[in-house]
């Protein structure tokens with residue numbers, strides 16, 4: 118039997134064909150995106166092969182029992198280098214040791230952080246984020262994606278990471294970015310409620326300027342989200 122399409126049926130058939138063509142275009146575009154993404158990942162991986170987490174632990178003093186059930190942010194800091202112009206490798210490792218010990222000890226300053234990262238990408242856990250808040254944020258106030266409102270007292274909500282260096286004087290080392298990205302990925306996996314990765318300068322903009330003008334946010338976010 119010959120099939121004769123009525124005019125309205127022909128229009129309907131054309132519409133279906135157009136929809137099918139549009140669908141195929143979307144699929145092709147998505148495939149292209151996947152290929153582009155794969156290429157980006159390959160590019161990132163080729164420049165960054167190490168992803169091993171080797172975290173040294175020490176017992177820091179300045180801490181308080183965690184009050185929230187989960188963390189909602191990671192705050193990145195720099196330690197400062199006392200305005201030093203020239204820093205040898207030897208001095209960098211001394212600074213790392215001294216500053217990490219300073220953040221761990223009991224004193225009147227009452228300042229600490231959960232982690233420090235050396236120029237060589239070594240990570241030390243000073244305060245255990247499973248159990249404690251650390252004293253890294255100070256007076257602070259900023260928008261929280263998790264809460265969808267401005268919150269204050271970011272010590273309560275965030276994990277603090279200190280990079281050895283001064284991001285307004287010197288660029289950070291590649292190993293620091295790699296270690297920081299690995300640490301952020303691990304923490305985000307552990308606490309999916311972490312929705313913000315911010316600089317101290319963003320939660321205390323009038324008081325603080327770290328991790329500084331030379332901190333490469335593009336690089337960090339690529340290492341975390343693309344690779």
Ligand SMILES: [Zn+2]
Nearest residue numbers: 194195317327
């Ligand atoms: Zn800071």
